Amino acid sequence: AQSVTQLGSHVSVSEGALVLLRCNYSSSVPPYLFWYVQYPNQGLQLLLKYTSAATLVKGINGFEAEFKKSETSFHLTKPSAHMSDAAEYFCAVSYTGTASKLTFGTGTRLQVTL
Amino acid sequence: DAGITQSPRHKVTETGTPVTLRCHQTENHRYMYWYRQDPGHGLRLIHYSYGVKDTDKGEVSDGYSVSRSKTEDFLLTLESATSSQTSVYFCAISESRGANYGYTFGSGTRLTVV
Numbered sequence A: 001a002q003s004v005t006q007l008g009s010h011v012s013v014s015e016g017a018l019v020l021l022r023c024n025y026s027s028s029v030p031p032y033l034f035w036y037v038q039y040p041n042q043g044l045q046l047l048l049k050y051t052s053a054a055t056l057v058k059g060i061n062g063f064e065a066e067f068k069k070s071e072t073s074f075h076l077t078k079p080s081a082h083m084s085d086a087a088e089y090f091c092a093v094s095y096t097g098t099a100s101k102l103t104f105g106t107g108t109r110l111q112v113t114l
Numbered sequence B: 001d002a003g004i005t006q007s008p009r010h011k012v013t014e015t016g017t018p019v020t021l022r023c024h025q026t027e028n029h030r031y032m033y034w035y036r037q038d039p040g041h042g043l044r045l046i047h048y049s050y051g052v053k054d055t056d057k058g059e060v061s062d063g064y065s066v067s068r069s070k071t072e073d074f075l076l077t078l079e080s081a082t083s084s085q086t087s088v089y090f091c092a093i094s095e096s097r098g099a100n101y102g103y104t105f106g107s108g109t110r111l112t113v114v
Helices: none
Strands: A003-007 A010-014 A019-026 A032-038 A044-050 A056-058 A064-068 A073-078 A087-094 A108-113 B004-007 B010-013 B019-025 B031-038 B042-051 B054-057 B064-070 B073-078 B087-094 B109-113
Touching: A003 A087, A010 A019, A019 A032, A019 A087, A019 A108, A032 A064, A032 A073, A044 A056, A044 A064, A044 A073, A073 A087, B004 B087, B010 B019, B019 B031, B019 B087, B019 B109, B031 B064, B031 B073, B042 B064, B042 B073, B054 B064, B073 B087
Parallel strands: A010 A108, B010 B109
Antiparallel strands: A003 A019, A019 A073, A032 A044, A032 A087, A056 A064, A064 A073, A087 A108, B004 B019, B019 B073, B031 B042, B031 B087, B042 B054, B064 B073, B087 B109
């Protein structure tokens, strides 16, 4: 089955440090890839998406992700973490012809410490 | 979230009783989805709809049914609630069948089955 894998269910970084959240996909067809963020007791909010136009995608709140076909990866990064970035992050994948259905990874909880 | 509301936000129910969750949108989007969120599993698709009276099953549809009699409303029914259905339920909408659009999420319904 086509899916996404998020490595690390919990990631902790210091404020000001680099944020790196990992996502790998498995498929034999070109994917569309998404990163969503969920703050406590809220729904999911779209951070950014890859739709084949450009491999480096910039999103909201200073986040970006790079699509690497050779590594089947779509890792999320931010140069300098803020306390407000503490949340859960989900990678998701979709494919043409699937009624826009998204398949989600299991999520990574980001903790930001002083 | 603007344009999509879920009700109720919280509900406690007893095992064996039927429960209906409502998702209402004002965006006139064709595609609507119900997911459940559980720790360690991310979000899993229960059912989705691609138009009025057009629905289909997702990966965890057992014990759930849906109905969509109007574009704006998508109802999720637990026919006979069980403790394994204790979860947070999210509704989502998508503008198009294009797999590159992604979703807009509601704020979720926290359901506890006792």
